Amino acid sequence: MKRILTYGTFDLLHYGHIRILKRAKELGDYLVVALSTDEFNAIKGKTAYHNYETRKKMLEAIRYVDLVIPENNWEQKVQDIKDYKIDVVVMGSDWADSDKFDYLKEYCDVVFLERTPGVSTTQIKSDLQLQEAVSGVDQVPQT
Numbered sequence: 521m522k523r524i525l526t527y528g529t530f531d532l533l534h535y536g537h538i539r540i541l542k543r544a545k546e547l548g549d550y551l552v553v554a555l556s557t558d559e560f561n562a563i564k565g566k567t568a569y570h571n572y573e574t575r576k577k578m579l580e581a582i583r584y585v586d587l588v589i590p591e592n593n594w595e596q597k598v599q600d601i602k603d604y605k606i607d608v609v610v611m612g613s614d615w616a617d618s619d620k621f622d623y624l625k626e627y628c629d630v631v632f633l634e635r636t637p638g639v640s641t642t643q644i645k646s647d648l649q650l651q652e653a654v655s656g657v658d659q660v661p662q663t
């Protein structure tokens with residue numbers, strides 16, 4: 521059984537997330553997702569809309585995902601690979617040049633898959649804020 525591991529916040533789940541999970545699972549038989557806790561997101565400088573428990577439940581509902589574990593810090597990856605007997609760590613290509621994953625090549629394969637263009641949680645949030653602002657202007661009572 522080929523075991524795959526990936527990491528992320530997976531907030532406001534979108535098709536970019538689904539596509540990386542689908543392609544990651546296609547590389548093996550069992551997919552573990554290490555999901556950033558709310559506390560770790562604070563360290564990453566991120567504030568998720570959904571809390572950890574909600575994001576975990578949403579990931580567990582995805583057919584490609586076999587297990588969701590907490591990602592508490594940057595340093596746990598080697599232990600995760602050992603604990604879950606991981607063969608391949610998979611991340612989106614935006615992580616390809618970071619020092620957060622290359623060192624894992626001593627312990628397992630590391631694969632970067634093309635990031636899905638045109639969608640991100642940040643973009644969704646800003647688009648919604650813009651829509652809110654525009655619709656707010658439209659509702660100004662006509663004098």
Ligand code: C2G
Nearest residue numbers: 527528529530531536540556611612613635636639
């Ligand atoms: N992703 C993607 N295409 C997008 C958006 C995201 O392929 N349009 C991928 C990212 O490359 C990442 C995964 O989806 O592999 C999760 O993305 P995020 O939830 O934004 O996770 P991130 O903040 O990158 O956290 O230790 C690593 C971090 O926890 C990764």
